[in-house]
Amino acid sequence: RKEVEQDPGPFNVPEGATVAFNCTYSNSASQSFFWYRQDCRKEPKLLMSVYSSGNEDGRFTAQLNRASQYISLLIRDSKLSDSATYLCVVTLAAGNKLTFGGGTRVLVKP
Amino acid sequence: DARVTQTPRDKVTEMGQEVTMRCQPILGHNTVFWYRQTMMQGLELLAYFRNRAPLDDSGMPKDRFSAEMPDATLATLKIQPSEPRDSAVYFCASGPTGTGIYNEQFFGPGTRLTVL
Numbered sequence: 316r317k318e319v320e321q322d323p324g325p326f327n328v329p330e331g332a333t334v335a336f337n338c339t340y341s342n343s344a345s346q347s348f349f350w351y352r353q354d355c356r357k358e359p360k361l362l363m364s365v366y367s368s369g370n371e372d373g374r375f376t377a378q379l380n381r382a383s384q385y386i387s388l389l390i391r392d393s394k395l396s397d398s399a400t401y402l403c404v405v406t407l408a409a410g411n412k413l414t415f416g417g418g419t420r421v422l423v424k425p
Numbered sequence: 426d427a428r429v430t431q432t433p434r435d436k437v438t439e440m441g442q443e444v445t446m447r448c449q450p451i452l453g454h455n456t457v458f459w460y461r462q463t464m465m466q467g468l469e470l471l472a473y474f475r476n477r478a479p480l481d482d483s484g485m486p487k488d489r490f491s492a493e494m495p496d497a498t499l500a501t502l503k504i505q506p507s508e509p510r511d512s513a514v515y516f517c518a519s520g521p522t523g524t525g526i527y528n529e530q531f532f533g534p535g536t537r538l539t540v541l
Contacts, residue, residue, distance in 0.1 A: 349529070358516055358532035359468070402468065412481060413458075413530060417467040 319405050319416035326421045328393045335389040336419045338403030348386050349404040359402055393423045427451045429533035431517050437539045443505040446536045448517030457500045459492055460516040507540045
């Protein structure tokens with residue numbers, strides 16, 4: 316079983332719609348959680364950190380469920396520019412080593 | 426605007442040749458990471474350094490890969506001899522020491538390696 320698992324998608328989303336997807340992690344000792352975004356043929360970039368209480372950044376909302384060991388990302392009012400691969404990232408508190416999921420591809424269409 | 430730089434951006438080589446990839450981390454960052462990304466495996470950590478010392482290189486095939494930090498401004502990843510299965514995008518990333526929000530890593534643009 317992979318440490319961090321994601322539905323690869325693609326999620327085909329009409330422009331303006333809401334899309335949500337999850338990521339599960341296997342190590343219950345994981346402490347820090349992030350969503351990174353990767354555009355086609357580009358490097359990954361941090362989208363947002365995921366806090367225990369959940370957090371929102373504009374149209375993006377991230378949630379953490381420690382009991383079930385998953386994090387989620389919700390995108391409201393999807394824009395064409397939201398089309399990308401979203402990488403779930405988990406790390407232990409002891410250091411900076413990040414473990415990446417395989418990514419969920421989102422395609423926003425007009 | 427501080428960025429991680431990588432050279433070369435693209436490299437095509439023949440099987441058996443040596444390949445050296447270079448990375449300049451963001452000034453002041455003391456952790457440096459090498460990743461490999463393929464369609465099949467996704468993003469895999471190969472090695473990482475803190476304060477130029479290797480902390481973990483368990484993800485790296487030791488027989489042909491080597492990673493070093495000759496100084497704080499340069500990290501290298503070498504493959505010798507290269508094989509077609511090494512074809513991938515190799516990313517370097519750097520980050521400040523710390524936990525929580527300070528775990529953000531800043532990625533370079535990557536080196537796209539093709540081994541024929």
